[in-house]
Amino acid sequence: AQKVTQAQTEISVVEKEDVTLDCVYETRDTTYYLFWYKQPPSGELVFLIRRNSFDEQNEISGRYSWNFQKSTSSFNFTITASQVVDSAVYFCALSEAPGANSKLTFGKGITLSVRP
Amino acid sequence: DAGVIQSPRHEVTEMGQEVTLRCKPISGHDYLFWYRQTMMRGLELLIYFNNNVPIDDSGMPEDRFSAKMPNASFSTLKIQPSEPRDSAVYFCASSPGNTIYFGEGSWLTVV
Numbered sequence: 558a559q560k561v562t563q564a565q566t567e568i569s570v571v572e573k574e575d576v577t578l579d580c581v582y583e584t585r586d587t588t589y590y591l592f593w594y595k596q597p598p599s600g601e602l603v604f605l606i607r608r609n610s611f612d613e614q615n616e617i618s619g620r621y622s623w624n625f626q627k628s629t630s631s632f633n634f635t636i637t638a639s640q641v642v643d644s645a646v647y648f649c650a651l652s653e654a655p656g657a658n659s660k661l662t663f664g665k666g667i668t669l670s671v672r673p
Numbered sequence: 674d675a676g677v678i679q680s681p682r683h684e685v686t687e688m689g690q691e692v693t694l695r696c697k698p699i700s701g702h703d704y705l706f707w708y709r710q711t712m713m714r715g716l717e718l719l720i721y722f723n724n725n726v727p728i729d730d731s732g733m734p735e736d737r738f739s740a741k742m743p744n745a746s747f748s749t750l751k752i753q754p755s756e757p758r759d760s761a762v763y764f765c766a767s768s769p770g771n772t773i774y775f776g777e778g779s780w781l782t783v784v
Contacts (some may be wrong), residue, residue, distance in 0.1 A: 592772075592773075594775070598775075600762065600777065600778050600780070601775065601776070601777040601778065602764060602766075602775035602778075603775075604773070604774055604775075606773055607771065607772050614714075648716065660718050660729065661706075661716075661718065661720070661773060662716075663709075663715055663716040665715050666715065666716075
């Protein structure tokens with residue numbers, strides 16, 4: 558069975574601080590996909606990144622970066638120089654092979670508050 | 674490009690009434706999903722379709738829930754009769770084959 562654990566439930570930082578959101582997953586599949594989604598106060602779910610299990614390269618997109626470590630089954634998300642607009646709930650999710658279109662298993666989400 | 678479009682955005686209904694939520698997926702996407710979000714259970718998959726055919730409906734809570742996809746550009750999720758415990762945000766999502774994109778959600782309150 559698949560499982561995604563986001564142990565942090567709420568994080569509060571001051572603007573310009575760096576913050577890392579942790580995600581640990583469990584799966585028996587050798588091929589799988591990992592995702593991060595952002596849910597701002599307005600409620601929509603915004604796709605941030607997809608990573609497949611064969612690609613352990615870290616990724617950077619502006620102030621966002623992701624660290625995928627198969628050895629520890631983790632897919633952590635770092636926001637550098639956080640801004641108030643980063644305040645949202647962030648979800649990590651996992652889907653199994655054969656493709657990313659199978660069932661997404663979500664973590665419980667991390668509520669990030671960035672204070673001015 | 675238009676994203677996944679859901680309607681209504683907000684619905685308040687009385688217990689026992691029928692509720693119909695609508696979804697227009699992104700054009701060209703072969704997969705369509707219905708998810709439900711509650712405080713207690715988080716985000717959970719209700720059902721998903723591939724090429725208009727239901728593939729996995731194991732998440733549908735009970736017979737009061739039904740979903741249809743009569744064509745590639747439209748899907749409905751129906752609750753009949755509705756109950757207060759159905760109050761949640763219902764998300765429709767679609768995918769072209771790799772990444773799932775979500776609509777803005779339908780916020781349902783059953784009183």
